[in-house]
Amino acid sequence: xTEVTQTPKHLVMGMTNKxxxxxxxxxxxxxxxxxxxxxxxxxxxxxxxxxxxxSINESVPSRFSPECPNSSLLNLHLHALQPEDSALYLCASSxxxxxxxxxxxxxxxxxxx
Amino acid sequence: xxxxxxxxxxxxxxxxxxxxxNCTSSSIFNTWLWYKQDPGExxxxxxxxxxAGELTSNGRLTAQFGITRKDSFLNISASIPSDxxxxxxxxxxxxxxxxxxxxxxxxKLIIKP
Numbered sequence: 001x002t003e004v005t006q007t008p009k010h011l012v013m014g015m016t017n018k019x020x021x022x023x024x025x026x027x028x029x030x031x032x033x034x035x036x037x038x039x040x041x042x043x044x045x046x047x048x049x050x051x052x053x054x055s056i057n058e059s060v061p062s063r064f065s066p067e068c069p070n071s072s073l074l075n076l077h078l079h080a081l082q083p084e085d086s087a088l089y090l091c092a093s094s095x096x097x098x099x100x101x102x103x104x105x106x107x108x109x110x111x112x113x
Numbered sequence: 114x115x116x117x118x119x120x121x122x123x124x125x126x127x128x129x130x131x132x133x134x135n136c137t138s139s140s141i142f143n144t145w146l147w148y149k150q151d152p153g154e155x156x157x158x159x160x161x162x163x164x165a166g167e168l169t170s171n172g173r174l175t176a177q178f179g180i181t182r183k184d185s186f187l188n189i190s191a192s193i194p195s196d197x198x199x200x201x202x203x204x205x206x207x208x209x210x211x212x213x214x215x216x217x218x219x220x221k222l223i224i225k226p
Contacts, residue, residue: 004155040219041218041219042201042203042216042217042218042219043156043216045213045214056211056213090155090156092155097212098212100144100146100161100203100205100214101158101161102156102158103158104155104156104157105155106153106154106155107153107154107155109153
């Protein structure tokens with residue numbers, strides 16, 4: 001299995017909703033990442049987990065809360081988002097942090113209304 | 114912050130033409146990566162470069178790590194319709210203790226009908 005699977009593919013949520021994005025990989029990768037991508041822009045790093053511990057938080061607002069329940073799973077919990085948070089949210093994994101052959105998922109297209 | 118200058122921003126080409134794009138910076142990089150992103154998908158790694166002067170091919174794609182370590186180019190030979198998409202360069206800066214990737218703004222490849 002050489003894939004990173006993200007669910008859901010599309011999500012529409014209100015500003016008072018709580019939702020979660022899910023990411024799963026079974027490649028034995030020990031680093032997992034959340035990126036945010038706005039239209040026609042490159043991905044922006046949000047969080048890095050290395051060996052299930054949060055290694056990097058790129059000053060992301062607290063309305064985004066990551067969780068790594070085990071080495072295969074990565075969640076992003078969303079609460080009280082703003083319309084400007086609408087974007088493509090990408091999950092990626094790599095063998096280790098500092099090894100850059102990232103495998104990206106297809107992303108979750110999030111719309112906040 | 115640190116920047117990569119990726120050019121051109123977009124290219125209109127005829128099927129069968131060769132394509133060239135590049136990334137430059139005023140800073141020195143340890144690693145250069147080239148990704149392709151199709152609409153509605155995550156980026157896919159095309160080529161990774163780790164040494165100054167390194168020239169690497171992947172099918173019709175060829176990329177080089179510049180000798181000054183401040184630039185990289187990607188060439189696509191004999192373009193075909195499935196080459197359409199957005200190409201991103203990304204690099205890891207020398208001296209960055211967080212080992213994070215810096216991304217170019219992307220080159221959008223469009224094939225003229």
